[in-house]
Amino acid sequence: MADGKDFQYPAFYQLPPFFTLQPHASVRAKQLELWKQLISEYCSFHRLFIIDLREDRSTEVLTLNISPEAAGRVELHTEKARKVLAEHLVQQQAALWADEAAKERLLVLWRSVAGWADLILQWAAENGLMGSVETVQSLMDGEAAEGQEFYGAPRELIMAALQELVRRNRATLFRGSSGSEGVKFLSA
Numbered sequence: 001m002a003d004g005k006d007f008q009y010p011a012f013y014q015l016p017p018f019f020t021l022q023p024h025a026s027v028r029a030k031q032l033e034l035w036k037q038l039i040s041e042y043c044s045f046h047r048l049f050i051i052d053l054r055e056d057r058s059t060e061v062l063t064l065n066i067s068p069e070a071a072g073r074v075e076l077h078t079e080k081a082r083k084v085l086a087e088h089l090v091q092q093q094a095a096l097w098a099d100e101a102a103k104e105r106l107l108v109l110w111r112s113v114a115g116w117a118d119l120i121l122q123w124a125a126e127n128g129l130m131g132s133v134e135t136v137q138s139l140m141d142g143e144a145a146e147g148q149e150f151y152g153a154p155r156e157l158i159m160a161a162l163q164e165l166v167r168r169n170r171a172t173l174f175r176g177s178s179g180s181e182g183v184k185f186l187s188a
Contacts, residue, residue: 007045012039016021021081035076040094044110049154050098051106053082098156107156116150116161121170123148124185135175136162136181 012018012034022028042061043049051062062076076082086106089095093112098105111119120139124130127144137160138145143150150158162183165171172184 009044010034013038015187019076021076021078021084032085035085036089036092036094039089040110043108047152049108049157051095051108052104053086053106054104070142096160098154107154107160109157111149113160113164116153117155117164117168117170119145119148120158120161121165121185123150130187132187133182133184136183139183 013056018031018034022031039051039061043051060081076085081102086095086103089106089108090097093109093121095106095108096109096113117167122136123145135142136155136158139150139162140153140155141151150161159181162171162173165183165185166173170186170188172186174182174184
């Protein structure tokens with residue numbers, strides 16, 4: 001993972017009002033779009049897939065340190081502000097709820113679900129896996145997937161991508177007798 005100091009924050013990130021949910025509708029819409037862009041770029045840079053909204057300081061991108069000693073902090077910390085931002089990201093298909101019922105963890109989509117599905121399908125085709133069965137776990141951390149952009153992605157993202165492939169009739173999902181999840185990749 002890259003050092004946080006290597007990520008280049010945009011100029012607007014240094015403005016404390018950026019961290020306060022703006023009351024005027026058009027200003028808030030622009031603010032939320034800027035947040036969407038920032039979160040997408042930040043998460044892509046750091047290969048960060050999940051943002052936990054319950055933890056005030058869990059994600060550096062939601063906190064602005066306004067002094068070198070971090071004595072002064074400006075945070076997008078109110079529950080309302082985080083929920084508004086999260087709902088905006090989900091509505092704009094820049095995130096999915098990793099926990100649909102609780103709505104406390106966001107799966108950030110710095111690449112669309114369709115884009116992740118395309119990467120997995122391309123990998124399967126390039127590795128002669130069409131018509132064969134793979135475990136879902138092997139897609140996340142298996143030796144054959146090592147070096148792929150989806151390697152190390154959380155189960156929630158892999159499953160969303162595989163469900164997209166099922167929707168396209170390019171994969172079948174199943175559960176084995178041992179309880180492990182599998183996928184069979186289908187040719188066009």
